[in-house]
Amino acid sequence: MQELSVRHLLGIKDITPQDIQLIFETADNFKDVLNRPIKKVPSLRDITIANVFFENSTRTRLSFELAEKRLSADVINFSSSSSSVKKGETLLDTVNNILAMKVDMIVMRHSSPGAPHFLSRHINANIVNAGDGTHEHPTQALLDSFSIREKYGEVAGKRIVIIGDILHSRVALSNIFALQKLGAEVMVCGPITLLPKYIKELGVKVELDVRKALEWCDVANVLRIQLERQQMKYFPSLREYTLYYGIDKKMLDSLDKEITLMHPGPINRGVELSSDAADSHHSIILNQVENGVAIRMAVLYLLASKTA
């Protein structure tokens, strides 16, 4: 019998390679469940989970909610835009009020890096970080790595390039941690203004030329240009970004090897990826979405056995 080494999933940095493997093996079984005629198991029928989202989300929130319902958990949803947070309530008060309703687990997204870590020191419930500002997005990194494992059989030894807005991306940071823990080689590629100053200290390669990056890699994980996080100009225009860093089918076809395209979504079609590239046989973007539910089911199932 194996179990996770942590009570919360706050970030990939905090978990071990063995934890990741256990999550993957459990997700394999849940993927099987999701392909049955009846896609539901009663494992978490005595658990109540609150999805507390202080920031907009479509995909992650839907994926978590579906995972929770597939596990038969009771689910309550909270969004800050329509809550008492607007009236000045603190994060801790908001969450404690939710917990007073006998909630066992919190799935939280927040715009402040470290918000779930802060909560984990003050409350008893298990916490799953669904994205904290520009810091981490652990379940996205897990589903990305899981999708690579599904495609290639293993992640170790594979070359993965993360392309785009690395500076503002929690997906990039979590992916770097996860891929390195699983033995992959990681490169980041993007405009110099969108690369963090100390990125090399994470042990990743840095490339400014997208074509060279694509020639090097087995898998390209293309990130969205996050216009909502850019209060200043990091590049002259979207058109210029597309010209230098956009990937289209013509570019993929001109490579002397087959590579796999990934994207955490939502895609800015015609900016970081052209439609013909996003919809090509190179893309496993929809597999990532499907795997997201199985990975989140695995995370919730494994953490639920460690409820206080």
Add this chain to the structure above:
Amino acid sequence: MQKRLIVNQQLLDIMVMRLCHQLIENHGDFSDSVILGLQPRGKYVAERIQQTLATILGKQVPTGYLDTTFHRDDFRRRETPLTANATKIDFLIEGKKVILVDDVLYTGRSVRAAMDAMIAYGRPANVELLVLIDRLYTRHLPIEATYVGRQVNSLQSQRVLVEWKAQQAPEDNIWLITKTED
């Protein structure tokens, strides 16, 4: 720990052969019947039953294995989470006669979980249970086997272990294990 041999290889062969003939009495040519071994240990019994039926009938009876982990009622009541095993059912069970197969029938909770898990794949015409060992007077639920290899009187502190060559054991044997205070 004390180990007492309760069924040796020769007896186990006879037992499996008898159970197969009992199955043939009720299922004929198995045209509407399928076998489901309960993971993890019932899988080996199911494979052995399938092999023996193939030698008697000259045909392969559809056999799969079913994992019940996510349907068990003792999740979060254990020290560590239950580790799931693979489920492999590459045939339809809708309208079929299903024979659930396990090595030991003890409290009946695994069988209850199995019936719950099985319903996710369709509605069988009927369901039977085959076990090698039926531990008497230990049931937590009103569940009984249709086909029994041998009934065993045992204490709660004891455990029945079925060993298979397929699992790298030296011989096919069934043991009654008693934990002793060292």
